[in-house]
Amino acid sequence: DAGVIQSPRHEVTEMGQEVTLRCKPISGHNSLFWYRQTMMRGLELLIYFNNNVPIDDSGMPEDRFSAKMPNASFSTLKIQPSEPRDSAVYFCASSSIRAWDATGELFFGEGSRLTVL
Amino acid sequence: TQLLEQSPQFLSIQEGENLTVYCNSSSVFSSLQWYRQEPGEGPVLLVTVVTGGEVKKLKRLTFQFGDARKDSSLHITAAQPGDTGLYLCAGGGGTSYGKLTFGQGTILTVHP
Numbered sequence: 001d002a003g004v005i006q007s008p009r010h011e012v013t014e015m016g017q018e019v020t021l022r023c024k025p026i027s028g029h030n031s032l033f034w035y036r037q038t039m040m041r042g043l044e045l046l047i048y049f050n051n052n053v054p055i056d057d058s059g060m061p062e063d064r065f066s067a068k069m070p071n072a073s074f075s076t077l078k079i080q081p082s083e084p085r086d087s088a089v090y091f092c093a094s095s096s097i098r099a100w101d102a103t104g105e106l107f108f109g110e111g112s113r114l115t116v117l
Numbered sequence: 118t119q120l121l122e123q124s125p126q127f128l129s130i131q132e133g134e135n136l137t138v139y140c141n142s143s144s145v146f147s148s149l150q151w152y153r154q155e156p157g158e159g160p161v162l163l164v165t166v167v168t169g170g171e172v173k174k175l176k177r178l179t180f181q182f183g184d185a186r187k188d189s190s191l192h193i194t195a196a197q198p199g200d201t202g203l204y205l206c207a208g209g210g211g212t213s214y215g216k217l218t219f220g221q222g223t224i225l226t227v228h229p
Contacts, residue, residue, distance in 0.1 A: 004159075042219060042221040042222055043205065043219040045216060045217070045218075045219075091160075105150070105162045105165065106150075106152075106217065109159055110159055
């Protein structure tokens with residue numbers, strides 16, 4: 001069975017350009033998470049969805065960041081306009097939340113490495 | 118805000134040595150997970166502990182959840198080069214339904 005699929009794997013762009021990262025979660029999972037990883041800050045949660053509804057977007061750094069989940073099999077993270085400090089590896093993860101106050105295993109994609117020049 | 122502090126941040130040892138990685142917080146978590154991440158890949162779950170005082174073993178890896186569910190440790194016996202990677206602890210539950218708080222990670226290098 002396919003795992004979490006992210007695209008692109010690598011993206012190099014210039015400051016000011018729009019960047020769109022894509023994610024296909026594991027079929028049947030009801031939660032989807034976007035994380036950002038840097039050496040300085042580690043793994044930071046940006047936003048997560050449950051049943052396609054955004055539950056917590058408090059980690060989204062600025063209005064330049066937006067995320068959507070139009071259906072259970074697809075999500076996007078958009079940065080517009082991009083800045084050099086946005087350079088990081090962006091991970092998408094999905095999970096099957098079984099009950100309130102319980103945490104299922106997170107299944108991560110291979111990540112999208114973004115470099116903003 | 119729930120925070121998890123991992124120590125040490127970096128660990129460089131020889132093959133065959135034992136090591137322990139610690140994960141501490143002032144907050145109580147309903148569950149604690151440990152992940153391992155290799156370069157160019159996403160983290161992969163190693164274990165989940167949910168009961169205070171719980172000990173789980175996975176071959177040469179032993180995981181412990183503190184009695185108060187605020188801390189955890191990962192002990193590796195007779196480390197091998199294949200254990201090299203980034204180890205991350207993550208706490209879940211409480212007021213952060215469905216949301217994991219990750220520690221900064223421990224980069225382990227095991228030299229042959």
